[in-house]
Amino acid sequence: MKLLCVASECAPFVKTGGLADVVGALPKALATLGVASRVMLPAYPALADIVATGQEVWRQRALHGGPVRLVACQAEGIDLLLLDAPHLYDRPGTIYLGTDGRDWPDNGVRFAALSYVAAEVAMGALDGWRPDVVHAHDWQAGLVPAYLHQRDAPTPPCVMTVHNIAFQGLFDPALMTTLGVSSTLYTPDGIEYFGHIGFLKAGLVYADKITTVSPSYARELMQPEFGMGLEGLLRARSSDLVGILNGIDLDAWNPETDPALEAGYTVKRLKSKAINRAALIKRFGLAPDQRGPLFCVISRLTTQKGLDLLLDALPALVARGAQLAVLGSGDKDLEAGFVAAAHRYPGAIGVIIGYDEPLSHLMQGGSDAIVIPSRFEPCGLTQLYGLRYGTVPVVARTGGLADTVIDANEAARSAKCATGVQFAPVTASALEQAIHRACDIYAQPTEWAGLVRRGMRHGVGWDVSAQAYGDIYAAVCDARVTQD
Numbered sequence: 001m002k003l004l005c006v007a008s009e010c011a012p013f014v015k016t017g018g019l020a021d022v023v024g025a026l027p028k029a030l031a032t033l034g035v036a037s038r039v040m041l042p043a044y045p046a047l048a049d050i051v052a053t054g055q056e057v058w059r060q061r062a063l064h065g066g067p068v069r070l071v072a073c074q075a076e077g078i079d080l081l082l083l084d085a086p087h088l089y090d091r092p093g094t095i096y097l098g099t100d101g102r103d104w105p106d107n108g109v110r111f112a113a114l115s116y117v118a119a120e121v122a123m124g125a126l127d128g129w130r131p132d133v134v135h136a137h138d139w140q141a142g143l144v145p146a147y148l149h150q151r152d153a154p155t156p157p158c159v160m161t162v163h164n165i166a167f168q169g170l171f172d173p174a175l176m177t178t179l180g181v182s183s184t185l186y187t188p189d190g191i192e193y194f195g196h197i198g199f200l201k202a203g204l205v206y207a208d209k210i211t212t213v214s215p216s217y218a219r220e221l222m223q224p225e226f227g228m229g230l231e232g233l234l235r236a237r238s239s240d241l242v243g244i245l246n247g248i249d250l251d252a253w254n255p256e257t258d259p260a261l262e263a264g265y266t267v268k269r270l271k272s273k274a275i276n277r278a279a280l281i282k283r284f285g286l287a288p289d290q291r292g293p294l295f296c297v298i299s300r301l302t303t304q305k306g307l308d309l310l311l312d313a314l315p316a317l318v319a320r321g322a323q324l325a326v327l328g329s330g331d332k333d334l335e336a337g338f339v340a341a342a343h344r345y346p347g348a349i350g351v352i353i354g355y356d357e358p359l360s361h362l363m364q365g366g367s368d369a370i371v372i373p374s375r376f377e378p379c380g381l382t383q384l385y386g387l388r389y390g391t392v393p394v395v396a397r398t399g400g401l402a403d404t405v406i407d408a409n410e411a412a413r414s415a416k417c418a419t420g421v422q423f424a425p426v427t428a429s430a431l432e433q434a435i436h437r438a439c440d441i442y443a444q445p446t447e448w449a450g451l452v453r454r455g456m457r458h459g460v461g462w463d464v465s466a467q468a469y470g471d472i473y474a475a476v477c478d479a480r481v482t483q484d
């Protein structure tokens with residue numbers, strides 16, 4: 001089966017969050033099932049060296065003010081189709097934001113172009129290659145199903161994955177003509193969302209199937225608390241909505257071979273984890289002789305991630321003799337809050353503001369526990385990396401966090417199946433209790449070692465979930481055959 005995967009990020013080339021990890025890892029897992037993927041991405045400046053190794057396979061003289069072409073390349077075992085359009089993507093700043101920290105004002109056009117060219121490829125624009133299925137990820141690829149819906153000729157089926165419904169891609173309806181989207185689609189049953197064009201909504205309306213990244217989030221999305229105005233649409237499409245848990249790339253995230261670690265280790269050779277712990281303590285300027293666990297946070301600092309609750313729980317954490325290392329960036333108030341906490345509790349709390357991929361690996365390798373107090377979490381990957389690295393997850397009971405961590409309550413502890421600590425409701429006091437529980441278990445070394453070992457043995461790879469995607473691709477193809 002031939003798959004065209006369309007997304008705005010893909011690890012290890014360009015990443016702002018978990019979307020990239022998924023888009024980078026899934027094609028390799030699908031390949032073992034006979035699904036040959038090509039991943040289509042914008043050719044951002046970070047990809048210039050890869051573009052130079054590729055071959056032009058398609059071009060168009062002008063799209064939104066400049067020439068565009070597709071360059072086919074192979075890198076890190078992934079088949080890439082890079083959309084080279086310097087007027088849209090060759091910019092400083094990040095892939096979504098300018099150097100002033102604001103969204104590029106033409107993000108609607110930039111990502112509509114990605115979707116438009118993907119739809120051209122889906123319709124056979126490339127010589128000798130046409131996908132059987134298109135898989136569109138998040139709002140940046142949300143217009144792909146809409147562009148396909150507008151075509152008169154038969155189109156391949158499209159699967160739309162929601163990684164985070166908080167990001168909907170809302171733009172001025174005045175753009176409809178520029179984007180080449182038929183005005184007949186601008187209705188409440190179509191792509192209109194409260195007076196805007198909704199790119200994600202377009203995907204949810206016109207895709208053949210909708211997936212999201214955990215079974216719990218699939219249920220949550222149909223509730224007003226989580227659906228962000230799209231819950232009604234998702235309820236109406238509930239028979240086409242499936243939650244498939246993310247996996248992780250077991251090669252990129254392997255504590256035995258990880259080059260970012262000071263010392264490799266396995267579940268049978270856990271002693272070396274202490275060498276990474278010592279390195280981390282040093283890196284964050286923490287005191288080397290504390291009695292409690294070393295917690296970490298590796299995260300975007302946003303309201304979603306609930307880290308304001310952790311700020312409130314810090315006095316309790318410190319009082320237990322525990323320590324905290326934070327790596328993250330985002331909301332300026334949260335950044336300032338953690339920096340102030342590091343000044344207030346020197347030796348106990350260390351903070352690095354920024355984005356640092358190798359350091360994130362060392363933190364997974366060296367910490368005792370990872371705290372993820374998210375208000376909502378579609379899947380979450382850092383708890384999965386935590387499990388793999390024997391770093392016990394302490395998580396809010398929501399979305400994918402609820403689906404991947406087994407809480408160390410009395411029953412689970414006596415049945416010896418617990419892998420972490422969950423808390424609910426998502427409040428500072430419940431988080432504080434969870435931190436106390438984690439510290440209590442940490443004080444019982446055999447119990448703690450049980451959590452660590454079970455976590456490390458817990459399956460977090462892609463095998464089961466890749467098969468689930470494979471089944472969905474097969475189902476949408478079969479449905480088209482039946483329709484025709």
Ligand code: ADP
Nearest residue numbers: 017018299300328354355356357360380381382
């Ligand atoms: P989200 O995609 O909502 O940000 P996920 O848990 O799915 O959350 O994925 C976050 C990814 O980004 C993980 O791979 C995590 O290690 C990484 N990450 C987040 N913040 C940082 C940071 N400051 N430095 C390095 N990696 C980070």
Ligand code: GLC
Nearest residue numbers: 018019163213378379380381
């Ligand atoms: C989003 C979600 C996160 C998920 C990731 C990958 O960024 O916030 O929970 O793990 O996508 O699917």
